[in-house]
Amino acid sequence: MFKEIRNKYLRYTLIVGYAIVIFICAVEINFLWLFGYSPTSRDINMPAQHVASELYTADSVLIGRYFKEDRSPVPYDSISPNVTNALIATEDIRFFQHHGVDFRAVFSSLLSTAQGDRRGASTITQQLAKNLYRTRYDQAEGLLGRIPGIGLVINKFKEWVTAYKLESKYSKESIITMYLNTVSFSNNAYGIKTVAKRYFNKQPSDLTAAEAAVLIGMLKGTTLYNPVRNPDRSVERRNIVLSQMQKAGFLSAEAYQEARATPLRLSFGTEEEAAREDSYLRAAVEKWLEAWCAENGYDIYEDGLKIYTTIDSRMQRHAEETVAEQMKTLQRRLENAWQGEIPWRNSNGEVIDGFLENLASRTSYYRQLNERYKGNKDSIFHYLNQPKTMQVFTWDGPREVQYSSMDSLAHYAMMLNAGMMSMDPYNGEIKVWVGGINHQYYQYDHVFQAKRQAGSTFKPFAYLAALEAGMSPCDKYVDKAVRITYTEKGEEKVWEPKNADWVFSGRDMSLRWAMGKSVNSITAQITEEVGWDKVVDAAKRSGITSPLASVPSVSLGSNDVSVFEMVNAYATFMNKGRRVDPILVSRIVAMDGRTVATFKPRDTQVISEEVAWLMTYMLRGSMEEPEGTSQALWEWDLWKENNQIGGKTGTSSDYVDGWYMGVTKDLVTGVWVGCDERSIHFKNSQTGEGSRTALPIFGKYMEKLYHDNALGYTYGPFPEAGVPINRQYNCPSPRIIHRDSTQTDSISPLRLPDSPALEEPLDMEELKRQLDGSRQITSVDKTKGEATEWYRPARKG
Incomplete structure (x- = not known):
C-alpha cells in the first residue's frame, strides 16, 4: 500500500503514523503481555483514590480512621489559592496552557540534561496519572518493561497517554484537586488535608502563603525537606517556593518579603494521633463490619466511608477515666500483696516452675532466637536475660528502664x-x-x-x-x-x-x-x-x-x-x-x-x-x-x-x-x-x-x-410490671441480729461507714432518723432474731 505513494516524505510520514497508532493500540491492549497494565476508560471515569474511612461516635465525634494511605479528600473550593499557586509555580508553570504533556518543557529538559543539568518535565497531570494508576510500579510493567531503557520509555509513554485521557475527561480544577488529594507527603500522609492538619493544625483553606510553601516544598524531597526532621532545609526550600510564586506573579514583592521573614511555626494537630493510634473500639468495629464488607464489596481501608457507631463519646470518656482511676489503685494493691514474693502460683499456692520461660516461648523474639541458635536454650535465654533500655507501661506514665526481655515479661504479666x-x-x-x-x-x-x-x-x-x-x-x-x-x-x-x-x-x-x-x-x-x-x-x-x-x-x-x-x-x-x-x-x-x-x-x-x-x-x-x-x-x-x-x-x-x-x-x-x-x-x-x-x-x-x-440519665425506679404477676414476690426478709461475746444484740451489716454500731434496745424513730430515708421498720423480735421488714438506708450527704 505504501509503495503506491510516490512522495517519499508523505510515505514515511504515513508509515510513522501507522506505526504510532499500532504502538498505541498494542500498549493499550497490552499485546502479548509486552507492555503491562494501562488505565482503562472505566479507570479514568472512576479513579481509585484509596480514601481513609472515618469512625464516629453516635454524637459525631471522630474517634479513629482506617487507611492504607492516610488521606481525606477535600473539594477545590476548600483549598487555599496559596496552595494551588505554590504548586503551579514550582511544579508546572504552564499547567493551564498544555493538554496533559508540556512538550516545550520536555524539549527544554532534554537540552538541559544534555548540558549536565537534569530537570524534570512531568506535568501535574502526569504526576496525577502516576499517583492514581501507579504507572511506574512493577505490577504495571510488561515483559518489555524489564529491559533497561525500554521500560522507562514505555512507562513514560503510558504516562503521556494517561495524562491526555485525564485532561479530556476532567477540568483543570478537578485535576489539581485530585493531585492535591492523592500526593504523598511521606510517613503515610496523603493529601493536603492530612498534611495541613498534621503540621499546622489547620484546614487547607486556611493555609498562609508561607505554610503552603512549606508543604509544597516537601514534594521535592519529603524526608529531606520535612519541617520536623530538617527545619533549616525546610525553611530554605520554602523560600525557594515563595520566590517562584513571586516570579509567577502570585505574590507581590511585599507579600513575598513578609512570608519569607515568617518563622517556621509548626502546630501539630490531633488528626495524626486519631488516625494512627489504634484502639479497642476501632479494632472492634473493624471485626464487626468484616462480614458486611465481604458481602457488599466494601473495603474500609480504601473506600472513604463514614462509619457511625452507637458509642456515646461522653459516656466512653467517663468509663475510660473511671477504669483508669480504679485500676491504678488496684494495681498498687496487687503489687503490695505480693511484695517480695513470686506472684505466679498454682491453686495450692505453690510457685509455678518455668512460668516466665513458658511465656517467653510464645513470643516472636523467642522464635527468632530459636531459629538462629537451632533450639539451644542456653544461647536463647542468654539473650533473653540481657538488660537493655526500654520503655514500659505504668499507671504513672511510660517509664524508661533497664530490663531484660524476661524482666519485661514479668512486668506485663503482673499488670491487672x-x-x-x-x-x-x-x-x-x-x-x-x-x-x-x-x-x-x-x-x-x-x-x-x-x-x-x-x-x-x-x-x-x-x-x-x-x-x-x-x-x-x-x-x-x-x-x-x-x-x-x-x-x-x-x-x-x-x-x-x-x-x-x-x-x-x-x-x-x-x-x-x-x-x-x-x-x-x-x-x-x-x-x-x-x-x-x-x-x-x-x-x-x-x-x-x-x-x-x-x-x-x-x-x-x-x-x-x-x-x-x-x-x-x-x-x-x-x-x-x-x-x-x-x-x-x-x-x-x-x-x-x-x-x-x-x-x-x-x-x-x-x-x-x-x-x-x-x-x-x-x-x-x-x-x-x-x-x-x-x-x-x-x-x-x-x-x-x-x-x-x-x-x-x-x-x-x-x-x-x-x-x-x-x-x-x-x-x-x-x-x-x-x-x-x-x-x-x-x-x-x-x-x-x-x-x-x-x-x-x-x-x-x-x-x-x-x-x-x-x-439525660436520671435517677428513678425500675419500670413497673407490664403484665400481671401471678406469684408471690414481695416477701419480707429477716433482719439479721448478731450476738457478740457480751450477748449485746446489735444490728448489722447495713450501717453507714460513719455510723456507730446500733444496739438494742432500739428506738425505731431514732434508727430511721440515723439511716435517713429507710423503709419502714415495724419491730425487732430478739427471740427469733429477725425483723418483720428489712430497711434500705440512703447515703448521707
Whole structure:
C-alpha cells in the first residue's frame, strides 16, 4: 500500500503514523503481555483514590480512621489559592496552557540534561496519572518493561497517554484537586488535608502563603525537606517556593518579603494521633463490619466511608477515666500483696516452675532466637536475660528502664487488666466499650475476645431456670451443706460446693435473699432440682453464646464467658424477656453522601414477660436483701429520687477474676477485672473479690453519668410490671441480729461507714432518723432474731 505513494516524505510520514497508532493500540491492549497494565476508560471515569474511612461516635465525634494511605479528600473550593499557586509555580508553570504533556518543557529538559543539568518535565497531570494508576510500579510493567531503557520509555509513554485521557475527561480544577488529594507527603500522609492538619493544625483553606510553601516544598524531597526532621532545609526550600510564586506573579514583592521573614511555626494537630493510634473500639468495629464488607464489596481501608457507631463519646470518656482511676489503685494493691514474693502460683499456692520461660516461648523474639541458635536454650535465654533500655507501661506514665526481655515479661504479666461494656437494653445500642487498660501495650480485647470464669454473676441463670420451673422469689431453701453426685463423660463425680465464707448458716432463705447474698449452697440446691441442663438452656436463650459444660457447677460460673455475652444476657431481663442483638454500628455513609447501610437490632422473645420482671426484682435483692453483695454501692451518690439498681458480683476461684454486672432502669453494664495470666491474682477476699475490684468501677461510672446532666440519665425506679404477676414476690426478709461475746444484740451489716454500731434496745424513730430515708421498720423480735421488714438506708450527704 505504501509503495503506491510516490512522495517519499508523505510515505514515511504515513508509515510513522501507522506505526504510532499500532504502538498505541498494542500498549493499550497490552499485546502479548509486552507492555503491562494501562488505565482503562472505566479507570479514568472512576479513579481509585484509596480514601481513609472515618469512625464516629453516635454524637459525631471522630474517634479513629482506617487507611492504607492516610488521606481525606477535600473539594477545590476548600483549598487555599496559596496552595494551588505554590504548586503551579514550582511544579508546572504552564499547567493551564498544555493538554496533559508540556512538550516545550520536555524539549527544554532534554537540552538541559544534555548540558549536565537534569530537570524534570512531568506535568501535574502526569504526576496525577502516576499517583492514581501507579504507572511506574512493577505490577504495571510488561515483559518489555524489564529491559533497561525500554521500560522507562514505555512507562513514560503510558504516562503521556494517561495524562491526555485525564485532561479530556476532567477540568483543570478537578485535576489539581485530585493531585492535591492523592500526593504523598511521606510517613503515610496523603493529601493536603492530612498534611495541613498534621503540621499546622489547620484546614487547607486556611493555609498562609508561607505554610503552603512549606508543604509544597516537601514534594521535592519529603524526608529531606520535612519541617520536623530538617527545619533549616525546610525553611530554605520554602523560600525557594515563595520566590517562584513571586516570579509567577502570585505574590507581590511585599507579600513575598513578609512570608519569607515568617518563622517556621509548626502546630501539630490531633488528626495524626486519631488516625494512627489504634484502639479497642476501632479494632472492634473493624471485626464487626468484616462480614458486611465481604458481602457488599466494601473495603474500609480504601473506600472513604463514614462509619457511625452507637458509642456515646461522653459516656466512653467517663468509663475510660473511671477504669483508669480504679485500676491504678488496684494495681498498687496487687503489687503490695505480693511484695517480695513470686506472684505466679498454682491453686495450692505453690510457685509455678518455668512460668516466665513458658511465656517467653510464645513470643516472636523467642522464635527468632530459636531459629538462629537451632533450639539451644542456653544461647536463647542468654539473650533473653540481657538488660537493655526500654520503655514500659505504668499507671504513672511510660517509664524508661533497664530490663531484660524476661524482666519485661514479668512486668506485663503482673499488670491487672479490665473489660467494660455498657448497653441500652431496649434498643441494643452499645454505649461504652473499654477493651482493656491500654491498647498500645495490651491489644487483646477484654470485652469480646477474652473469656473468663463468670463466678457468681452466672447465678441468675439458675434462678431464672427456677422461676421458669414455677418457683417464686419467696420460696425458701435451707443454707446447708450440699452433696451432688452426677455423671460426666461416663465418669461418676461428686460435687460439694462451699459458701464464700465457708459457713453454712442453717437459715431458711428465700430465693431472692439467697441470690442477693450469693449463697452457693442454695444455688446448688435449685440447680440440682431444676437440672443443670435447664440452667444452660436459660443462659443460652438469654444471650450466652460460649460453650457451656452442663455440670452442676455451671450455675456458680465455672465456664468461661465474655463481658459482651453477659451484658447481652442481663439486658434480656430488663427488656421484658426479649433478647436483643447488640449493635455497635448504626449506619455507614459512602463518600458521595449516600447512606449505604443502617443497622437495626433484632429481638426475640426468649423469656416470659412475667419471669423477666421477676428477674429484675431478684437482681435488686443484692442491694435490698440482708447482706446483699452489692451494698458497697451505698458509697456513691446513686440513691436519689427513689433510684433503684440491681446487680450481681462475681469472683472466680482463688480471686482470679472479679466481676460486676449492674442494671439500672436505662442501662446494663458489665465489668471484669483480672490479670491476663490466671496464675497471678489477689490473695484473699478483702482485696480480690468482685465487690472490691469490679463493683467500684460500676459505682464510680454511674455516679459520673448521673452527675453529667447533658447525658439525660436520671435517677428513678425500675419500670413497673407490664403484665400481671401471678406469684408471690414481695416477701419480707429477716433482719439479721448478731450476738457478740457480751450477748449485746446489735444490728448489722447495713450501717453507714460513719455510723456507730446500733444496739438494742432500739428506738425505731431514732434508727430511721440515723439511716435517713429507710423503709419502714415495724419491730425487732430478739427471740427469733429477725425483723418483720428489712430497711434500705440512703447515703448521707
